[in-house]
Amino acid sequence: MCFHDYSSLTEQAGYEVRRTGFGRLSIIIEGLDEMAVNPRLVLGGDEAILVRDEFHSIVLPDFPQEYYFELLKARSVLVGEKELPPEGPLAEMFCATRSPIRRFYEADVCLAHEGTDVGESVCVTLAESRAVAW
Numbered sequence: 001m002c003f004h005d006y007s008s009l010t011e012q013a014g015y016e017v018r019r020t021g022f023g024r025l026s027i028i029i030e031g032l033d034e035m036a037v038n039p040r041l042v043l044g045g046d047e048a049i050l051v052r053d054e055f056h057s058i059v060l061p062d063f064p065q066e067y068y069f070e071l072l073k074a075r076s077v078l079v080g081e082k083e084l085p086p087e088g089p090l091a092e093m094f095c096a097t098r099s100p101i102r103r104f105y106e107a108d109v110c111l112a113h114e115g116t117d118v119g120e121s122v123c124v125t126l127a128e129s130r131a132v133a134w
Contacts, residue, residue, distance in 0.1 A: 044112030
């Protein structure tokens with residue numbers, strides 16, 4: 001995929017893919033201060049990118065491909081943002097693996113087509129996704 005079109009591109013190797021209590025997939029990332037505006041998860045190859053808004057995107061390296069079909073079938077994914085760790089004297093007591101989720105939001109699931117920029121990715125239906133080989 002081509003990520004060079006985004007001005008604020010970060011990578012989060014510490015994300016998690018979890019199943020909610022209702023059997024739905026969710027992705028847990030480190031929290032950011034800004035709210036996501038029209039978020040989408042773009043799948044392609046070995047990594048995915050969470051486009052939060054037109055200026056902020058997060059690369060999720062080594063994204064588990066066994067979830068592709070389920071995500072495309074659902075057409076959206078629940079994204080949870082962990083609470084930011086405190087600074088100062090409380091930082092020593094903060095446990096990153098037990099950090100509470102600050103907020104959840106839903107992101108459309110899209111598929112990046114070979115040779116196109118992520119900005120040109122299309123949200124596809126399940127029938128369309130079956131025709132794409134990865």
